[in-house]
Amino acid sequence: MTDQMIAPVRPETVDIDAAIGILKERFPDAVKDDTREGYGGVIVERGQLVEIATVMRDELGFDYLSSATAVDYLGIEDSMEMVYHAYRTTGGSPLVFKAQTPRENSSVPSLIDIWPGVDFQEREAYDLYGIAFPGHPNQKRILMWEGFNGHPMRKDWKEAYYEEEHKPFDSRWPKGMVRRAEELNVYGKNVEYPADFDLSRLSDDTESSLYAGMGLGVNVEALDNTDELKTDRLVVNLGPHHPSTHGVFRMVVTLNGETIETLEPVMGYLHRNHEQIGERNAWLYNMAFTDRLDYICSMSNNLGYALAVEQLMSRGMRYTPPTYRAEVIRVLMVELTRIVNHLWAIGFLLNDLGAFFTPALYAIAEREKILDFFEATAGSRLMCNYMRFGGVFKDLPERIHSTASLLNDKVRDFDTMQYITELITEALPRAVDELDRFLTDSEIVKTRTIGVGYLPAETAIAYSAAGPLLRGSGVAYDVRRAEPYSIYPELDFDVAVRYNGDIYDRYLIRIDEMRESLRILKQILPRLEHTKGESFFAGNKAVYMPRVALGEAYGRVENPKGELGYYVVSQGDPKGPQNPWRYHVRAPSFINLTALGQMCKGQKVADVVAILGSIDIVLGETDR
């Protein structure tokens, strides 16, 4: 069913160092090595950024821009910079390049013409850091609303409940002054609007003013035009409170009859400034917070963050890499997570298609069993918080066992290895086959999905789509193979790929991927037996304040929803508080949405929900 990944030969396939060499030769004044301690890649003169990026894409073959984010170096260099990670879809390491800008009137040219996938990411940087992107056609806030004053990721910004620059706070010990957080914030006293914000707009409820103020891509003139004969052009809000949007997500759709002319995603309803919280936090704390990003896949979120920080730690002293058993357990957990996620995604895709809850319940029945195993091992079903820098929290338990603490409790007692063996060799394959039989040939499913939400391969790459969305369009790009981590190189599996780029193929690819995951898991079982009793952690015990070397790192994993990346920067006094200077999450759900508007154009309004379902987003991660 799956194709082996075939790397097309490209003439410009040169390694990263050679690529940097070429760039420096071509632009001797504008490209410089980043020589700061622990940093890599190049610093690019922002005036020539677009030109250099064009060369990178067209001549050096870096066709996939994975991540673009900003860092505020207030107090260190007093500048801000945009950091880009560009990859080749044929695999390999990233070309990291940065463009610096002063903090005042900061601006960096937009790269949207080179990689349209930076669209939302640049808007995010504009929103949270206040960097302007000349050349961006739609530069406006994306996560915060337009009546928000300030840029909350800047280092000098303080949240309403601000206590101290870094955790742990002094007030907690030894003289614990117990107090509710809301006592720090007297409601109503902290609301400020931007100077140019027209407050009267909030009470004006005519339709045109509503859309005008939000800066959405809605043609307000057309709405107001009462002189002419009315056509069927109509603006429909899907969401934010709608079961089909998988959370609080909103799509503003302009319809011509039943056909979609434009679609504008509106997000940020669940925004909690996750990255800012992460920068107040110490390194270890964030592990628990990553659970809350894509709350269906907490195990693999943990892994990505652990990999990023381990990269940093490995440059310091006294670092021991995770043990083999730790890696085996990690892969076991993340592959089970992939199955959990895909079962969920398929079940809810069918919900979106109108098959209400029967397929979803069949799919998540088996998910329960995996979650039971997670609960017995990590202590929680969803918020696993299981990985640590250098290993995992605890070894697998001997038995999945519960003792009744209340008299009406139902107790269970299974041998763990027996349980997961049965799960992996029998229950899960059976469930996947059943889903396959249940849905794949169904004429209704086919009619609703084949040819709908088409995303061609080139567009998918250009829009930085990742995961099943990218592979469903015929691009065999999987981080587990393209830039392998953990023990994936020694495991035998294929990168699933489908070529039609429609909803149906995105459904099929999830079935394929579950089968591949089961293949991996079957290879994991003997490894688990072999390593039984070995240490699951490097060194003695996890430390709560790990020493992290200076520098930057980008750790990425193939999350079930796509490429999940963590860009972390360690800066400041190495003896002082140990907090990340920058903690950025490259959220696959967020970036995959960039292509939504494209996919929906010209489709019928009833298909929008299905197309959104086929991307498989989770708002905890989209809005962060």
Next chain:
Amino acid sequence: MYGVGILKGLGVTIRHFFNTYVEDLRYVGKKLNSTQEFERRQGAGSSGIYTVQYPEEKIAVPERFRFVPFLVVEDDDHPERPGHDWCTACGICAKVCPPQCIWIVRMEDPVTKRPIPQPEAFFIDIDICMNCGFCAEFCPFDAIKMDHDYELADYDRTGVHIHDKDKLSKPFSYWRSIAPTTAWEEAVDRGGWEHIDIIKQKQKTGAPVAKPGAAWDSPYVPPIVPVKEEAPAEAAATGVPAAGAAEAATAATEMPVEDAAKEERRKKREAALARKHAKEQDGEG
């Protein structure tokens, strides 16, 4: 042929439907709700739907399950220091708590102002606690542990959601009863059943240390007692969960388990009914 796919799919649906009853029919006459039956139907190989009637029935949570933490204190019948805190107010849990929801006041000698390794007060704001388990993982004295009691809902969050030391303290035997394996592993690490400080003290003086052998043999083993759920109203009124639990435990050991279960259910039903009546009357009045 058009429609075959749909029929195939419907075949799956109908098998699911029958599967649910096949199980019931196969076990007709036998007690479906027995422990073994429950285990089989919750196992990896089970099929069909099986409903646990929460809140009348509950699935017991596994040992590592973590919910809002509690503080370990010595049992009331501890020979040397009954009811003493295991916590030494070292502050590590407060430093490792990601949302910073632990507040500790360290005891101080009133005269010399020198710190005494004991918590004078200890607060956890359970609204903020994210149940991450870091505090339990990193406490060097095994003094803070994750609880299994997940039913903490309340009508008013402002009054009762900051747990103080009274509310947080639970005896060591409770920890052993909810997490026997983990408690045993930790005891092996410490080198004895008791608090690390006591063990060290005893080692110095040469007194015998209660060691966790393979068969749990030791001169001082805190009794493992099943802890019964208290009616929430009682708990709020007494405010001392430890005492209530101990009482309930003695009652439970006297009765055969099944009778006790019945008795317990009856009591709960009555309590619930009484509450309901009270509420109704309130509403009318």
